[in-house]
Amino acid sequence: MMEEKEREIVLPGSVVGDAKGEKAGRGTFIEDGKIYAARLGILDRRGDYINIIPLSGVYEPSVGDSVIGVIQEAMKNMWVIDINAPYPAILTGEESPWRVGYGETEKFLKTGDVIVASILRIDEARNIDLTMKCKPCRKVDEGIIIEIQPSKVPRVIGKGGSMLSVIKKYTGCWIFVGQNGRIWLKCEKNASLAIKAIRKIEAEAHTVGLTQRIEKMLRDENG
């Protein structure tokens, strides 16, 4: 489990392996037969691969991610959407769950509306296409959206969703975590408690035994 393993922090330019015996994974590069870390993060050896798990940085979109996006602009037959990445994303009428006629996009989604969508494809020029034909995809019609650092998303979800289910259990909230660091909450009450827990996870993301501490905090404050 992530929490018990000895975690080594690596910095850009530090040697992490030999290109002969091992393979350079995410966040690494090869120079003169050696593998170096390209970014600040935690060293992670998985089989032959050496990966760097980032501890900071912006959201880097990858195909299949479920994200929460904000409509920036409604064009004639598509929407331009901000997904908190370095590049805006495109959702076409065909990839939406509705039959959208030409020039009718504003009937369904207007500037400022929020949706859950999935990343369909990314080309080499980093043009991002979204689709809303996926299970969690929908228009966000109620609730609260909060933003956290994208590098902390795996910690908020926890191993196999453990952290998220703890928060859900104690607050009774319905929570959806987008891979891009946006979180959608629907709560009867306890909304502020759920947000407080998520903020605590974000602030203490690298610490050991966090799930237990969050559970304790939620139990104490929930009475």
Next chain:
Amino acid sequence: MGELIKDGLRIDGRKPDELRPIKIEAGVLYRADGSAYVEWGGNKVLAAVYGPRELLPKHMQDPTKAVVNARYNMASFSVEDRKRPGPDRRSIEISKVTSEALESVIFTELFPRAVIDINIEILDAEAGTRCAGITAAAVALADAGIPMRDIPAACAAGKVDGQVVLDLRKEEDQEGEADLPIAIAPRTEEILLLQMDGHLTYKEFEEALELAIKGSKYVSKLQKEALRRKYKKVEEE
């Protein structure tokens, strides 16, 4: 001109190959993607990194790589006589050379069409601000999780009273014979920035360069300690 070196020691008591005291702190700003604060002798420098993010206006975008946009700015209160705020000839030049020095270690091809903004604010200036600025910006870039080949480090050497010395302070910079600020990628000793003000013989230049590389490598050690300290702290809490 007064004596700048007496009995082998400089006016602040340093040996010719000794740096001023340096303090580096990583991740000091909440809103920036990465940040760093550096105190280097009398210099106080704050660096903030934003991005990679969309570059606007669109015609500035490069479809093959990210643009690295560093902005060096001196606060009006950073020097003895008030500095007129805003970019001037000097700070535009420093912004340009800093951008190019940092760009050469960043994997810009991973973020086509994007921009990486680096803001370097000189809060207090006492000679060697461009080196302190690059040092701070490099830590801020690493803190922002930008993929890089190495963490650049910078340091200056120069010539004072006929002797080659490391890391000039204000009086030495103003009354000395030469100033040679450099930035390197410490792992490969690749030179990312080299400027020279004043006159050195070829032999003195080689000596000064070697001294500045040695100084930069020491600065690099401090940068790495600062980054480790930040992420260790959050880990141990």
